[in-house]
Amino acid sequence: MAIKLALAGNPNCGKTTMFNDLTGSSQYVGNWPGVTVEKKEGKLRGHQDVIVTDLPGIYSLSPYTLEEVVTRDYIMNEHPDVVINLVDASNIERNLYLTTQVTEMGIPVIIALNMIDIVKKNGDRIDTHKLAAALGCEVIETSAVKGAGSKEVADRAVQMARAGIMTRPQHTFSGPVEDALARIRELAADLVPAENARWYSIKLFERDARVLERLRLPADVKAELETIVSDCEKQFDDDSESIITNERYQYISGLMKSCVQKKNAGMTTSDRIDKVVTNRWLALPIFAAVMFVVYYVSVSWLGTIVTDWTNDTLFAETVQPLVGGWLEAAGAAEWLTG
Incomplete structure (x- = not known):
């Protein structure tokens, strides 16, 4: 196979x-x-x-x-x-x-x-x-x-x-959530495969619509499930899906502290630049300085040079003779037809 x-x-x-x-x-x-x-x-x-x-x-x-x-x-x-x-x-x-x-x-x-x-x-x-x-x-x-x-x-x-090596998840949630998951696991013990029990318990806690549709829980089981989830939501003052999401990120944050060492403590070159140019006191002065430089270069210095060269050199040597020739030709044609 x-x-x-x-x-x-x-x-x-x-x-x-x-x-x-x-x-x-x-x-x-x-x-x-x-x-x-x-x-x-x-x-x-x-x-x-x-x-x-x-x-x-x-x-x-x-x-x-x-x-x-x-x-x-x-x-x-x-x-x-x-x-x-x-x-x-x-x-x-x-x-x-x-x-x-x-x-x-x-x-x-x-x-x-x-x-x-x-x-x-x-x-x-x-x-x-x-x-x-x-x-x-x-x-x-x-x-x-x-x-x-x-x-x-x-x-x-x-x-x-x-x-046939299996994977055993090591991460756990907080006490109240784990207690709720354990109760849910008991409720669904006869409805889901044992090896997938934890995943199904979490999805039922999150009120996953596709899992609920797939399992087709009896009415009494569904009512008890809702009681378990609602009690936990009241305790955390949050919805069940957000509770799981927040706890996952708390766990991952712990992993980052224990397993990952950043040479620059998380500050990249882009982060350092952003820290300066988006500073609450420096941002506006930097913006004003950049706009002044752009204006000065485009209007007072480089802009003047480019404009003068365009008018006095490019158009004087290229466009004006062409226009003059066209006017002379137009005048000759008018004299012949007149």
């Missing part, structure tokens, strides 16, 4: 580059059934029994866009043997939001920490061992553009699939 590997990640994280590197000329492109979203599949180089699927680029697994629905339906319904989650190492904080969701789905996950060359060039450092321990899945540094690490990730994913 063929092994199925799925590539998942944010848009522009290098996913398609890695897919092309892994599959070469053995790939084929079509559309997902019933939708216009592009579907890319191919055989892994050197492995005729391994199929690689390039899932649509998404930022989360929330059911708001067609790409998000396609990706999560594929993972839940087609059951790939391993998900290779590409994470843009140069923009790791935003990318890890999707990672926290993928690791909850009950599918083996391996992280390809892509664009690591950019991170090293900037002088930053990511502790992959700490990151792997915190996320509960293996992390391998890659640079898809340079072809570095891609084969290692794919080979490791194949090994995981054949050995």
Whole structure:
């Protein structure tokens, strides 16, 4: 039976580059059934029994866009043997939001920490061992553009699939949320697969419409679910989806502090420039100075030189003789016809 590997990640994280590197000329492109979203599949180089699927680029697994629905339906319904989650190492904080969701789905996950060359060039450092321990899945540094690490990730994913290695999410939410999820898990214990129970519990807590439609909960279960979620919302004074989102980012913020070291403490050259030109006291004087220079160059100095040269040289030597010749010709023609 063929092994199925799925590539998942944010848009522009290098996913398609890695897919092309892994599959070469053995790939084929079509559309997902019933939708216009592009579907890319191919055989892994050197492995005729391994199929690689390039899932649509998404930022989360929330059911708001067609790409998000396609990706999560594929993972839940087609059951790939391993998900290779590409994470843009140069923009790791935003990318890890999707990672926290993928690791909850009950599918083996391996992280390809892509664009690591950019991170090293900037002088930053990511502790992959700490990151792997915190996320509960293996992390391998890659640079898809340079072809570095891609084969290692794919080979490791194949090994995981054949050995049946599972991913156990390590991150947890705050006490009240975990208590609510535990109660929801008990409610839905007979309705969802055990390996996907945590993911379904979170989606039910968020009142995910597609999951609710899929499970078709009995009326009494649905009523008890609403009570659990509503009580938690009152405690946090926020809606359930925002509660989960905020807690994910709090967890990711903790990961950034423990696993990522920025050489410039997060300040890029662009950030430094912005800090000066958008300063509350300096912004207006800088703007006025720039406008004065633009006015002076365009009107008082460079503008005068260009205008004088255009009038006295360009038009004097080129246009005026042509106009004069045209007038003389017009006068001659009038004399002949007159």
